Amino acid sequence: MRTTIPVGPYHPLIEEPELFRVVVEGERVVDIDWRTSYMHRGIEKIAESKTYDQVVFLVERICGICSTSHPIAFCNAVEDLVGVEIPERARYIRSIVAELERIHSHLLWLGLAGHYIGYHTVWMWSWKYRELVCDLFEKISGNRQSYAMIKPGGVRQDIKASEYGGIVKAMDELEPKMNMLIGAILDDPVMLARLKGVGKLSREDAVKRCTVGPVARSAGVDIDVRRDYPYAAYDAVEWNVITQTDGDVLAMAVVRLLEILEAVKIVRQCVDGIPEGPILEEIPEVPPGEGIGVEEAPRGECFHYVRSDGTNCPYRLKVRAPTYSNLPSFRSRFIGERVADIMIILASIDPCYCCTNRAVRMEDGKPLRMLDEKNLLDLSWERTKELERSFPQRSRSWLEI
């Protein structure tokens, strides 16, 4: 018998309140469908009434977690339109901020993933280490989130030479903790049993569904905007694009974990090699025309299109955020999975803590079987406990790192 389980519109895992209709037969998922736009705020329309300088603050608030990715993509688009080269120092500062943001975003995801499968230690630990990055942001930009560092033509604020030491120190502190976390996660048989082979995405499907970012890279698609269309200072530093081949939730976790280490590497090199000089190339006026800008956000490729009619406000702004591209991959990944794994698969494309809970609502007055956050979490936690019981001798080697 087929049963429809509505997940949403208020749900803890998804960036915006979205409604997922999961059709199950017994314990297995047979189909999934979704409705979006609960969070539609009309940002593209508001942007048309703001000046280019103000739009940066607006696009920063598309997503609070990628609050540097959207401004960088927008500024890339404006700079492409005007045809201006930004100063070398501004490039390095952009890279530093973007990579610090990647660290904080991936740690946030890791914590949530731990929470959803019932590993609260992982949650608390990774959020504790994330505070290092938040404190660093507060030091260099003045705000823990929404840093307002980026401006068309360069950056708004400089990173002072006296702050380099703090950045390097935080990275030194973070790296061993990350190695410990990676060891803790990849050494744990329960974690492996819980994540391996769950929500598999084949390479063909990843290409066919137009996935981007860590989701595509975990399925073996070697794409990364930072390498393919370099912006900021990414062509001046040494780093690797992390790919995996399995395409399951474990591969996605591995990609993100290793990307944190790569980000630490990039930040270190940028702080070492940052040149002196101006941080802003003034843009006196924006000529009529159109420009595109891309940025590798923590969740994947973020795309902005700007059209100008020669005034000081954009005539049209179009944004395509990475989650939008990654959502269709659910159709390939959900079929045949267990209900208890719904949470972690939904989480695997990288959730935000947008909504910690959801409204319980009847669909068209029909009594549907509702699973709210708690039921789903209970199912998920139960399954982890079940696995824990079957692995009495758990490896503890990572504790000694």
Place this chain on the structure above:
Amino acid sequence: MEENERKLSKLSRWGLKKSPWAFHLNTGSCNNCDIEILDVLTPKYDAERFGIVLVGSPRHADVLLVTGIVTMQTYPRLLHVYEQTAKPCLVVAIGACACSGGIFDGSYHMVGPLDKIIPVDVYIPGCPPRPEAIIDGVVKGLAKL
């Protein structure tokens, strides 16, 4: 009878002040405030040691933490959640969006700000407010009860 009711309401208000349970509702925010709410519960601030937890149902909530501008799509759901909460319930508007609309003021899809729709007890401005500010706001709100 009235005397009993008065005593009972005094008791329930006193009970509210100890270990308040919070329900978090996002009505169209950018996740910033939402992360900071979560930050309050994680090791650095650790409000959970005082018995403050996020609960899964509005029916269990003493405090309603609302973020976002209240979009047209979330408006009926906000009312639905507010109706479900047991009164008295402390409604906290977190962030510039919930307080005034912030940068989204004037959007065609905005119904808020929040105090146009439901009575608000505490406003916590900031984009996003710091976790300390959120703790301070909730504590001040509870002292008001």
